[in-house]
Amino acid sequence: MDHITDSEKGRNVKEKNDRREPGTVYHVSGTSGIRVLQPRVSTHKKAYVYAIDNLVTGLLFGVNKDDFDFILSTDEEDRPLVYECYPDAFRLSYEGKGCSVYELSEEGFIRGATSWMPELVSEQEVPVLRETVVPDLYSRLLEEEKEGNLVLHRYQDTPEYKERISRHVVDRLIRFEVLRGDWEQDNRFATFFRPLIEGLLALMDGHLL
Numbered sequence: 001m002d003h004i005t006d007s008e009k010g011r012n013v014k015e016k017n018d019r020r021e022p023g024t025v026y027h028v029s030g031t032s033g034i035r036v037l038q039p040r041v042s043t044h045k046k047a048y049v050y051a052i053d054n055l056v057t058g059l060l061f062g063v064n065k066d067d068f069d070f071i072l073s074t075d076e077e078d079r080p081l082v083y084e085c086y087p088d089a090f091r092l093s094y095e096g097k098g099c100s101v102y103e104l105s106e107e108g109f110i111r112g113a114t115s116w117m118p119e120l121v122s123e124q125e126v127p128v129l130r131e132t133v134v135p136d137l138y139s140r141l142l143e144e145e146k147e148g149n150l151v152l153h154r155y156q157d158t159p160e161y162k163e164r165i166s167r168h169v170v171d172r173l174i175r176f177e178v179l180r181g182d183w184e185q186d187n188r189f190a191t192f193f194r195p196l197i198e199g200l201l202a203l204m205d206g207h208l209l
Helices: 006-018 055-059 089-094 137-146 159-175 187-192 194-203
Strands: 024-029 047-052 070-074 080-084 099-105 119-122 130-134 151-153
Touching (some): 024 055, 137 151, 187 194
Parallel strands (some): 080 151
Antiparallel strands (some): 024 047, 047 119, 070 080
16 A cells, blocks of 8 residues: 655645645635625734735635534645544534635735734735535545645644644633633533533632632
8 A cells, every 4th residue: 555755745736836826715605506605703803805925725614613523723735624522523513514615816815914924814805716516525625635725633632632632622712701701502512521620610609819
């Protein structure tokens, strides 16, 4: 059986990105048929159209997911790295779902307005140049993983992996003020993160002062 080396994986990603049209960025959505993208208020509390210049990274945004499903970053070759925050998160998020890839002109987009450098934003409405439907997003992402264009770290029941996830989840619980809301209504919190949440609530009840 042939094995793809790390250097070959990097070349695959670079060649894939080099093939895209100059000045093209991508917006990926579960909604099809959009002709003009309108700025929307999201976690950054400002109305933006979001885009990304790596198609494979963009595909990860083809479903409704958030920071409590995955840690998402990129390596030095601009290859997306995904860490599952709970067992089977990747399959549960993507299986049986499709998306639309919208190609956009890069003109008017800026990088660095958010804390995640791969992300570009525009404060203006953006016309769509082309729409491509991806009917089976899960299979497509697994194929990208097989080709070395995506690195997926499946959940591991090890102290090192769980420490990474715990630090990430605790940061988001506090940053997004989850503890102030009815967190038990979210099945992920009730099933996978209950000990973290109850531990934080206990630390914050004042008894340690």
